[in-house]
Amino acid sequence: MLLTSRGRRIGGRVALGLVSTAVLGVTGYAWAQLSRLDGAIVTADVIAPSAQVPAGPAGEPLKVAQNILLVGIDSRTDANGNPLPQNVLDALHAGSGDDGGDTTDTMIVVHIPAGGAAATAISIPRDSYVDLAGGFGKHKINSAYSRGKNAAMNTLRAQGLTGPQLEVKANEAAAKLAIQTIEQFTGLSINHYAAVNLAGFSALSEAVGGVEVCLKEPVQDKFSGAAFPAGKQLLSGPRALAFVRQRHGLPSDLDRIARQQAFLSSMAKTVLDAGTFTDPARLSALVGAIQGSVVLDRGWDVVSFAQQLRGMSSGALKFQTIPVQSLALPTPSDGLAVKVDPAEVKAFVQTTLTSTSVAAVGEPTSGIGIKPVAATSSAAAPPSSTASAPPGMAGCVD
Known part of the structure; x- marks a missing residue:
């Protein structure tokens, strides 16, 4: 599928916001910095009351397992609905303010078991062909957001909303439909929601001082702006964004998911x-980036939540990708899509999140936020690149 400026994909941004926010509760100084988020972070009314989980006491382990939906929005507006300046879009190789389709081109469900010292992140390919919630029919899962937003626009305009206020309220309707679709598809109850746009990803990666990545081969892609040598390198800002959103030159979109992970x-x-919590300048920059970049659900007491995850270590975040059956499913109106079996996906999610390794931290997670499903045939591993890394390049990606 050819990539136009309107179809450029962002990928992998929002989990930076979650990881950054979740691990700030380590020292007294970090707690003071995190408390700055209370009055400044953007929130949205998108989680049903029945799915909301009351915040536990700050500093005590997480009492109840929770599922968090992280999305990266292909949007050219900021968290408050204001258009991003053209110079920012140019730096990010993002085209103009008219580009982008308000789709959720990154979707990751993060399951945190009781105890809060581990997490499992399940990636959902953006082109998965599924039944959307709300009676919108069968389409690619990343279009749930844009379809929900477009459907709400006329009603909101009739109510007199315009400009950034219209954008923010329409985004709430969009997020609700995306959440409902993910719940319907995975069998999970989503307790929290976090979203970020392309500029937010750039700011967050800069705030942490860059992130080390490793590539098996050099890459050059004019569409995303990716231009990297092979081997290890430290990326931040627009270069980090280019790394996770590159699509041309990769064997499949699953390889882009591998990059994100x-x-x-x-x-x-x-x-x-890396000493983020003892570096005042870096910690302050990280909190400032979260304030301007991340949208959270309104019922999320993120300060208390972060304190409940204080035992999490860098090795406690594990990634999985749902099983897929084909990467080239012809569709009536959406082009080629990713073929998935909803029953197989639900069984995979249930097995993954109730495994011994996930439930080992704190109380068992069985039955919390997961709807029982019938067993299915064993899931085949999703097709992906199987090229081995060159000598000395173990752990590198395409």
């Missing part, structure tokens, strides 16, 4: 192990 794993290690 490698980047986020390295980012977690950077935040947790």
